[in-house]
Amino acid sequence: DIQMTQSPSSLSASVGDRVTITCRASLSISTYLNWYQQKPGKAPKLLIYVASNLQNGVPSRFSGSGSGTDFTLTISSLQPEDFATYYCQQSYSTPRTFGQGTKVEIK
Amino acid sequence: QVQLVQSGAEVKKPGASVKVSCKASGYIFTRNDMHWVRQAPGQGFEWMGIINPSGGGTSYAQKFQGRVTMTRDTSTSTVYMELSSLRSEDTAVYYCARDLGRDGFFDYWGQGTLVTVSS
Numbered sequence: 001d002i003q004m005t006q007s008p009s010s011l012s013a014s015v016g017d018r019v020t021i022t023c024r025a026s027l028s029i030s031t032y033l034n035w036y037q038q039k040p041g042k043a044p045k046l047l048i049y050v051a052s053n054l055q056n057g058v059p060s061r062f063s064g065s066g067s068g069t070d071f072t073l074t075i076s077s078l079q080p081e082d083f084a085t086y087y088c089q090q091s092y093s094t095p096r097t098f099g100q101g102t103k104v105e106i107k
Numbered sequence: 108q109v110q111l112v113q114s115g116a117e118v119k120k121p122g123a124s125v126k127v128s129c130k131a132s133g134y135i136f137t138r139n140d141m142h143w144v145r146q147a148p149g150q151g152f153e154w155m156g157i158i159n160p161s162g163g164g165t166s167y168a169q170k171f172q173g174r175v176t177m178t179r180d181t182s183t184s185t186v187y188m189e190l191s192s193l194r195s196e197d198t199a200v201y202y203c204a205r206d207l208g209r210d211g212f213f214d215y216w217g218q219g220t221l222v223t224v225s226s
Contacts, residue, residue, distance in 0.1 A: 032210060032211065043216040043218055043219050044152075044202075044216055046213060050210045055214070087152065094157065095169075096142065097154065098151055098153075099151070100151045101151050
C-alpha cells in the first residue's frame with residue numbers, strides 16, 4: 001500500500017495568513033494526488049484534484065502543486081471559513097490511501 | 108444536481124452485521140464507480156472498497172476481505188455496503204463516495220452513516 005504522510009498534523013494561523021500543507025507519498029504517484037477539506041460533523045469536500053486542478057466552486061485562494069512524491073496545498077489568504085481539517089489522498093492505485101490530516105486552527 | 112443519500116445511524120452488538128445504503132441521484136448511476144470509506148471517531152479515513160454499478164464488480168481492501176460485501180441495485184440507483192462480524196473497532200462513520208472515473212478522485216460524498224458497535 002502507498003503511505004501518505006502529511007505535515008504538519010496541526011497548525012495555528014490568523015485570518016489573512018498564507019498557509020502551506022505538505023503531503024509525501026511513499027512512492028511516486030505522478031500527479032494522482034487530491035486534497036479534501038472536512039469540517040466537524042460533515043463529509044469531506046473535494047478542493048484540488050490531480051495535484052493542481054481546482055474543483056468547481058472552490059475559491060481561487062486554494063492551490064495545489066507537486067508531482068512524484070511531494071505535494072503542497074496552499075491557502076494564499078486564510079479566511080474564517082477555512083478553519084477545518086485537510087486531507088491528501090492518492091488515486092494512483094488501490095487501496096486508495098489518505099494522509100492523516102492537518103487541522104488548521106485559529107491563532 | 109448529484110446527490111448521494113445514505114441510510115440512518117445504526118447501533119449493533121458485537122458479532123452482528125450492518126448494511127448501509129447509498130442512493131444516488133442526479134447522474135447516470137451506472138457510469139461511475141462508488142467507493143466506501145470509513146472514519147473512526149477523531150481519526151482519519153480508511154478505504155474499504157469499490158463497486159462498479161454497471162457490472163457489479165467489486166474490489167475490497169485486504170483488511171476487510173471476507174467481512175465486507177458491496178452490492179448494487181440498478182433499479183433504485185442504490186449501492187449497499189454490508190459489514191459482518193462487527194467488533195467495537197468498527198465503530199465509525201461510513202461514507203460512500205463517487206469516483207469521477209478518469210483520475211480516480213472522489214467528487215461527491217454521501218452525508219455519512221454512523222455505525223456504533225456496543226454491547
